[in-house]
Amino acid sequence: xxxxxxxxxxxxxxxxxxxxxxxxxxxxxxxxxxxxxxxxxxxxxxxxxxxxxxxxxxxxxxxxxxxxxxxxxxxxxxxxxxxxxxxxxxxxxxxxxxxxxxxxxxxxxxxxxxxxxxxxxxxxxxxxxxxxxxxxxxxxxxxxxxxxxxxxxxxxxxxxxxxxxxxxxxxxxxxxxxxxxxxxxxxxxxxxxxxxxxxxxxxxxxxxxxxxxxxxxxxxxxxxxxxxxxxxxxxxxxxxxxxxxxxxxxxxxxxxxxxxxxxxxxxxxxxxxxxxxxxxxxxxxxxxxxxxxxxxxxxxxxxxxxxxxxxxxxxxxxxxxxxxxxxxxxxxxxxxxxxxxxxxxxxxxxxxxxxxxxxxxxxxxxxxxxxxxxxxxxxxxxxxxxxxxxxxxxxxxxxxxxxxxxxxxxxxxxxxxxxxxxxxxxxxxxxxxxxxxxxxxxxxxxxxxxxxxxxxxxxxxxxxxxxxxxxxxxxxxxxxxxxxxxxxxxxxxxxxxxxxxxxxxxxxxxxxxxxxxxxxxxxxxxxxxxxxxxxxxxxxxxxxxxxxxxxxxxxxxxxxxxxxxxxxxxxxxxxxxxxxxxxxxxxxxxxxxxxxxxxxxxxxxxxxxxxxxxxxxxxxxxxxxxxxxxxxxxxxxxxxxxxxxxxxxxxxxxxxxxxxxxxxxxxxxxxxxxxxxxxxxxxxxxxxxxxxxxxxxxxx
Numbered sequence: 001x002x003x004x005x006x007x008x009x010x011x012x013x014x015x016x017x018x019x020x021x022x023x024x025x026x027x028x029x030x031x032x033x034x035x036x037x038x039x040x041x042x043x044x045x046x047x048x049x050x051x052x053x054x055x056x057x058x059x060x061x062x063x064x065x066x067x068x069x070x071x072x073x074x075x076x077x078x079x080x081x082x083x084x085x086x087x088x089x090x091x092x093x094x095x096x097x098x099x100x101x102x103x104x105x106x107x108x109x110x111x112x113x114x115x116x117x118x119x120x121x122x123x124x125x126x127x128x129x130x131x132x133x134x135x136x137x138x139x140x141x142x143x144x145x146x147x148x149x150x151x152x153x154x155x156x157x158x159x160x161x162x163x164x165x166x167x168x169x170x171x172x173x174x175x176x177x178x179x180x181x182x183x184x185x186x187x188x189x190x191x192x193x194x195x196x197x198x199x200x201x202x203x204x205x206x207x208x209x210x211x212x213x214x215x216x217x218x219x220x221x222x223x224x225x226x227x228x229x230x231x232x233x234x235x236x237x238x239x240x241x242x243x244x245x246x247x248x249x250x251x252x253x254x255x256x257x258x259x260x261x262x263x264x265x266x267x268x269x270x271x272x273x274x275x276x277x278x279x280x281x282x283x284x285x286x287x288x289x290x291x292x293x294x295x296x297x298x299x300x301x302x303x304x305x306x307x308x309x310x311x312x313x314x315x316x317x318x319x320x321x322x323x324x325x326x327x328x329x330x331x332x333x334x335x336x337x338x339x340x341x342x343x344x345x346x347x348x349x350x351x352x353x354x355x356x357x358x359x360x361x362x363x364x365x366x367x368x369x370x371x372x373x374x375x376x377x378x379x380x381x382x383x384x385x386x387x388x389x390x391x392x393x394x395x396x397x398x399x400x401x402x403x404x405x406x407x408x409x410x411x412x413x414x415x416x417x418x419x420x421x422x423x424x425x426x427x428x429x430x431x432x433x434x435x436x437x438x439x440x441x442x443x444x445x446x447x448x449x450x451x452x453x454x455x456x457x458x459x460x461x462x463x464x465x466x467x468x469x470x471x472x473x474x475x476x477x478x479x480x481x482x483x484x485x486x487x488x489x490x491x492x493x494x495x496x497x498x499x500x501x502x503x504x505x506x507x508x509x510x511x512x513x514x515x516x517x518x519x520x521x522x523x524x525x526x527x528x529x530x531x532x533x534x535x536x537x538x539x540x541x542x543x544x545x546x547x548x549x550x551x552x553x554x555x556x557x558x559x560x561x562x563x564x565x566x567x568x569x570x571x572x573x574x575x576x577x578x579x580x581x582x583x584x585x586x587x588x589x590x591x592x593x594x595x596x597x598x599x600x601x602x603x604x605x606x607x608x609x610x611x612x613x614x615x616x617x618x619x620x621x622x623x624x625x626x627x628x629x630x631x632x633x634x635x636x637x638x639x640x641x642x643x644x645x646x647x648x649x650x651x652x653x654x655x656x657x658x659x660x661x662x663x664x665x666x667x668x669x670x671x672x673x674x675x676x677x678x679x680x681x682x683x684x685x686x687x688x689x690x691x692x693x694x695x696x697x698x699x700x
Contacts (some may be wrong), residue, residue, distance in 0.1 A: 006094040016131075016271065020255075022059050026052060027257040029348065034264065040324070042271035043236075050241045051342055053248040055293035058257065135635060138254070152304035156202050159304075163191035174220065178227040181280045182235040192216075197298045199226050199232040200308040204240055210307075214297070225290040226310065228282055232273035233308050241265060242308060266269040267315050269308075270324050278323070283640060287322045291316070444447040467493035474519075487518040494525035494532065504535030507551075513544040520547055522555035533558060537566040540573075540582075549581045556585025566596035579604075580612055587616030594622040602632040607641060614644040622656045630659040644675055648677030 017205045023514040030052040034045045165370045166172075171190060179187040188207035211229045215223070233239065246263035278284055302311040311319070316385040354534035466489070473486040487506060493499040503526075505521040520539050526532030536558070539551035552570055555563045567589070570582035579601070586598055594617055601613040609634070619623045626649065646663065649656040656678075 019060060023056055023255060024057060024257065026059070027255075027261055029154075030258070030261065037683045042268045042275055044264065046241070046268035046272050047342060049261055049268060050244070051346055053241075053244050053258075053261055053265060055346065056248050057091070057244065063105055064395075074247055084091055122579060132545070134488065141253050142250050142527050145253060149246055149250070149306060152306045155304045156307050159195045159210060160191060160202070162195060163193035166190045166192050166211070166215075170220075171223070172224045174227055178224060178231050181228075182231055182276070182346065184231065186233060188231065188234050196303070198203060198294070198301050198303050199229045199230055199310040200303050200307040201239065202258075204243060207234040207239070209234075213606040221286060222290050222293075224289050225277065225282055226294070228277035228280055228287075228307075229273050229310055232276040233269070235276070236269070236272065238269045238273070238308060242306070243268060244307065266308075267318070270311075270315065272318060274319060274323055275640065284323050285640075288320055291323075292320070354692050366384060379612065393572050436655045464493075467496050467499045471498050474506050474515075480515055483510065483512065483515045485519050487515055487522050491522035491525050494522055495527060495529065500526050500529050500531040504531050505548075507535045507539050513542075513547055516542065516547045517550050520554050524557035526558065528558060528560050533560055533563055537563055540570050545575045545578060552578060552581035552585050556581070556588040559588050559590060561589050564589050564591055564595070571595070571597040576606055576609065580606075583609065583612050583616050586611075587619040594620045594621070594625050598623050599628045602628050602645075607638060610636075611641055611644050614648045616650040618651045621651045621653070623652050626656050626659055631661075639670070642671060646671070646674050646678050 029046055034048050037045050037048070166175075167190075174189055175187050188201075188203075188209055189209045191208060192215060193210050194213050196210050197597065198216075199209070199211050202208050202210065209227070211226070215226075218226070239516060242265075245265045248258055249262050275285070277287060291311050295313060295316050301309060301312060324445055450684050470486040470489050470493075474490065475484050477483050477486070483506070487503060490499040494503065500523065500560050503519045503523050506515050507523065510516050510519065516539070521538060523529075523532040533555070536551045536555050540548055540555075542551065543546050548570070552567060555567060564586060565581045567585050571579055573579050573582070581682055582599065583601060596621075598613060598616060602610055604610050604613070614629070614632075618630065629649050633642055633649075636642050636645065646660070660675050660678055663671055666672045666675065
């Protein structure tokens with residue numbers, strides 16, 4: 001019978017125990033890291049949980065394929081029994097009992113028993129049967145979870161198949177605008193479903209946004225707020241992270257910390273999307289109000305688990321507090337910060353996952369040397385005893401010849417196993433070293449290949465004939481629709497002279513206003529091109545309002561200071577939309593002094609114009625605007641605009657201290673808090689979302 005203690009430290013039981021210990025250690029480390037990052041952005045905490053869950057799925061493979069030996073177990077000593085020298089004197093003359101032969105042969109029978117019998121005894125062990133039952137239970141639960149996820153996926157597919165696309169202008173315009181704000185190359189599918197109660201995102205390979213039937217009555221602001229949140233999931237690839245979390249819960253269903261990690265991953269992804277929506281210009285109070293109305297209007301949310309619903313009642317309170325808390329960071333981690341965080345966490349997790357305890361090298365104990373005289377005396381005594389029929393003296397000293405032979409064989413086997421362990425450990429270390437070198441070399445080769453591909457793509461782009469063909473269509477074709485499409489396509493080649501010249505010519509002389517507007521939009525990608533700046537400046541006097549507004553927006557994207565005078569003149573345009581675009585453009589041209597007409601717009605009747613003017617003055621940081629900002633702050637009743645003026649004053653620096661002093665006595669705690677932050681530093685008030693007054697147009 002094999003005892004539990006002898007079997008518990010062998011084979012699969014050790015592997016499962018080590019797997020559980022490693023997973024727990026990784027989860028505890030991730031929990032500690034996120035607890036220390038409570039004041040950090042939700043996007044950073046989301047990365048921690050994403051890397052953690054992804055690593056948990058790799059831990060079994062790392063444990064099996066890449067063990068890094070940690071010598072923490074005691075050494076295995078291999079001690080060979082020493083053979084005592086021969087005993088002098090005559091042996092006793094009594095005959096040995098017959099039972100000695102059977103006793104002598106007993107160990108030999110045990111030693112010569114086939115190895116298969118030992119394996120059969122292990123296989124019939126109750127411990128192994130228990131492990132088999134545990135594995136069977138694990139597999140059954142995994143299968144049940146997989147079935148539930150498959151059913152949820154079928155439900156999502158059914159909802160998508162029965163939904164109808166939202167392709168009207170009142171939906172496509174905010175969809176294109178939000179997609180452009182989030183830098184999405186292609187907008188996802190937008191569907192309306194009678195089966196959905198809550199807006200949700202789905203589709204890992206083909207992103208889709210599904211809205212409930214109540215969306216028909218939504219205002220434009222609510223449509224933008226919902227699209228900002230759902231498209232933020234698409235922009236951040238949260239559907240992939242959500243899938244990884246579900247897979248980790250299926251594999252580690254027995255571990256409560258894994259379910260906690262998956263829940264935290266989802267919660268942080270929702271907050272990160274809220275932060276991204278706020279960073280794209282959504283007002284915190286309005287955004288929170290839209291979320292509250294949507295959540296309270298849904299009594300029972302039946303969104304399938306594989307989809308990302310916009311809001312759930314259980315996690316909504318924390319999100320509301322995070323949205324409205326001005327002290328929390330709502331910015332996403334930069335690319336360098338994300339790479340550093342992912343790299344460090346992945347390295348820690350991989351080392352933990354690949355580590356495995358191994359015994360220290362065995363210390364062999366050699367036989368004590370015996371003198372040659374003792375060997376001769378022992379041999380002579382053995383011969384004499386054999387002639388007289390006595391047992392071998394080695395049997396008397398060591399118990400039996402067979403028993404001593406077994407001990408010697410066992411000692412040699414242990415030494416062989418120890419040597420093999422040392423060889424395997426050395427081989428693993430060599431393999432890891434070779435793998436690291438090969439990985440570094442492969443990474444360098446991949447980087448060189450990527451750089452070569454980029455350079456090759458750029459060279460191919462420079463020799464591309466498409467801009468020449470599109471410029472020819474834009475200049476000579478009789479169809480206004482085709483000319484508009486050609487102008488839209490030339491946006492990617494606006495830095496090429498042939499494209500810039502064709503677009504500038506169309507902007508000045510094309511008889512169709514929609515073609516001129518598209519040409520003005522495409523020239524926004526012509527970086528500091530004199531051809532583009534001259535054409536756009538002239539277009540500020542176009543007879544069509546949309547052309548003038550788009551030209552002002554494009555000049556702001558180019559950001560050249562030479563266009564500041566023309567933009568300042570456009571502040572007197574009769575169209576409020578043109579004035580707002582020109583104001584936004586002046587905030588993007590890196591001016592050192594604010595035009596007087598810009599400062600005068602702080603008295604404009606339109607609240608949106610006053611707010612975008614405050615943002616432009618915030619970017620310019622001109623001390624000449626302090627008195628006008630202070631006067632605007634004194635007469636303003638809108639709290640959002642008051643905070644905007646305080647931000648603009650804070651950006652000026654120490655010259656605005658006198659204007660901020662009086663705010664320290666304010667009865668409004670929010671105004672007082674923002675004033676203290678303004679005195680602490682120009683940008684201590686936090687990032688100011690960049691306005692985005694122009695969506696990306698799409699040709700009809």
